[in-house]
Amino acid sequence: MNKLYSYVANSSIMVLFCGLAIIVVLIQAVIFxxxxxxxxxxxxxxxxxxxxxxKSSAIFSIVPSxxxxxxxxxxxxxxxKFFPWLxxxxxxxxxxxxxxxxxxxxxxxxxxxxxxxxxxxxxxxLLWVVTLGVxxxxxxxxxxxxxxxxxxxxxxxxxxxxxxxxxIMFLGMMATLSAPYLTDVTNIPSILTIASSAAAMIxxxxxxxxxKAVKEFAFSSSMIVGMTTACIVxxxxx
Numbered sequence: 001m002n003k004l005y006s007y008v009a010n011s012s013i014m015v016l017f018c019g020l021a022i023i024v025v026l027i028q029a030v031i032f033x034x035x036x037x038x039x040x041x042x043x044x045x046x047x048x049x050x051x052x053x054x055k056s057s058a059i060f061s062i063v064p065s066x067x068x069x070x071x072x073x074x075x076x077x078x079x080x081k082f083f084p085w086l087x088x089x090x091x092x093x094x095x096x097x098x099x100x101x102x103x104x105x106x107x108x109x110x111x112x113x114x115x116x117x118x119x120x121x122x123x124x125x126l127l128w129v130v131t132l133g134v135x136x137x138x139x140x141x142x143x144x145x146x147x148x149x150x151x152x153x154x155x156x157x158x159x160x161x162x163x164x165x166x167x168i169m170f171l172g173m174m175a176t177l178s179a180p181y182l183t184d185v186t187n188i189p190s191i192l193t194i195a196s197s198a199a200a201m202i203x204x205x206x207x208x209x210x211x212k213a214v215k216e217f218a219f220s221s222s223m224i225v226g227m228t229t230a231c232i233v234x235x236x237x238x
């Protein structure tokens with residue numbers, strides 16, 4: 001790993017700025033929690049009921065967080081210890097951060113995020129790419145109000161073709177992103193990783209039809225199975 005890049009990515013300045021942003025968000029969460037707690041008491045809920053809600057919510061938040069932890073481990077070699085911590089805990093998402101960071105890395109000529117021997121300039125570009133992507137997408141709420149209202153009217157038509165448009169667009173996007181890996185039959189680790197992840201997702205969903213709680217583990221389990229398959233196959237091939 002480039003020593004200068006590693007120093008910048010894991011410097012005390014990075015932890016300071018990232019930590020300050022996370023502290024602000026945590027303070028906001030505490031304020032909203034207190035407001036919600038007081039309002040619930042006014043509406044007639046007892047403290048025992050609220051404690052049970054908090055306990056169950058905390059428990060069921062653990063499983064959905066597993067994909068985020070996995071994504072943090074993936075992004076850590078490329079973006080250092082602190083910036084992924086900020087992105088995935090405040091304004092980012094596991095799927096977006098991993099996808100966009102990988103797209104930015106490959107645009108600079110690297111194979112993937114696994115090659116973290118970057119110059120500090122490339123590291124700075126990666127930070128801007130993942131940040132501006134979220135910023136610009138949030139601005140569409142203001143810029144594309146008419147588009148959003150039109151989409152809502154189209155998708156609210158029930159069984160019409162308009163209701164299927166968002167799903168078609170999403171599937172088209174996923175197909176575009178996955179096509180290079182699906183069509184490259186010489187890339188054995190990618191093919192087996194995709195196949196094992198899909199098999200794990202289908203299996204967990206089937207089990208979830210009888211045991212509802214298992215569905216919460218479907219996405220995180222498929223990611224873990226896929227990553228394990230990729231590691232094993234890569235080690236065997238090498």
